[in-house]
Amino acid sequence: MRQPSIMLLLLLPLLFSAPSTSTPRDFDFFYFVLQWPGSFCDTKKSCCYPATGKPTADFSIHGLWPNYADGSYPSNCDRQNAYDASQIADLMESLRSHWPSLACPSDDESTFWKHEWQKHGTCSESVLDQHAYFGAALRLRAQINLLQALQDAGIKPDGGLYSSADISSAIRNSTGFEPKLGCNADGGGNRQLYEVSMCVDAKGERLIECPVSSISNCPSRVEFPQF
Template sequence: MASPSTTAAIFAFILMSSLAIATSNDLGFYYFVLMWPGAYCKQTNAGCCTPKSGKPALDFFVKGLYPFSTDGTPLTKCNRTPFFNNQISDLEGELLKYWSNIKCPSSEPKNLWRSTWKTYGVCSGLSEHEYFKKTLELKNKIDLLSILGENGIVPTDSGDYSFLDVKRAVSKGVGATNAIRCSKNQWDETIVYEFYVCVDKDAKNIIHCPVLPNFTCTPRVVFGSFTYDMLKNKTAIEENPIRMSVDDE
């Protein structure tokens, strides 16, 4: 006869397996979201900080790969599969470049990855390694900085762009519908902040969005610069205790 601890372990395994099956059945598509760090830094006077792991790439950051049901319902916290950093150690170099955390005060990007996995990754039906690997593959596939640059849209602090031109450039570049989330900088200008691209339930192919987020931007938008000079260090934060209030995880 099995011991109580063994029975409990078997029950937990069955429960987790059933949750994974339910997640796989419910999953309709993903929103793959890329964030422009230059916009993040300029939303408030608090700015942004260099992560404890060092300087990230001067490029779009991965914000997340978010699972949704076909009708547009977000799938979150489907089970309690734990996060183990050693499962993605081979991906860490790329993660530090493109999936970093520039929130102030400086923090470890691993905390961001853990939060993303426990909230969204557990609903993907993928292993931890697969989830992060597929997300990085999508980042490499969708080179937004190049897509925009090829259409004459480059980061600048001396002008703005037509929002429709930005949206058309991205639609042409990815070959599918997409959504753009705007924000405001400290001068009350509308800035392009996040780009939403839809991906199939295999987290592999770009698709037309079954449901588009309802975002609103102004006819003219700013696509500002992002440089290492914008990243503060810990000392600067101690001198200026203001903290950013925007959501980052």
């Protein structure tokens, strides 16, 4: 009978002792990401309103994402900890208002929340369980009024072009912290303000200065479309 190679014999203990899933190290901070619905919809893909109707013309939650200070991030950390709508039943009304889904086809938004919990929320479960995770995002949203901050600076969602530097300055003056801007392209290829990310401490409680460089993918002037 053919004998196993020496290399295989050396590897066998490692193979059988290796865990089935990797355990992420403690994360350092969250990105709290808000999106402008007008920019989500003003693309070649367009958008679909949820069953509850057209969302309010305001920045809505995209997600609360654990990150490491070296710029990397964990994802899909615990596939056994499934999304359970019954755990956040008391938050549903607020989630529909402030965390709506505009993806097509339209649904009851649970698909969006399920994705965010499984990809990002499960990586924060050492600090926040499912109810605490969604609750933290809603509390942060209540603290940050981006639209008002921009309008106070004369930056309005009217389809006009605005300075990215002025947008950042208006948000910084309102919140006390530097934002990270994200842009997408409309149907004509024009760059538009799509997302604003703020850094939050690892408990999900308060805004902090970002421990990593907040490099924007936006040009010097961006469109701020209507919704």
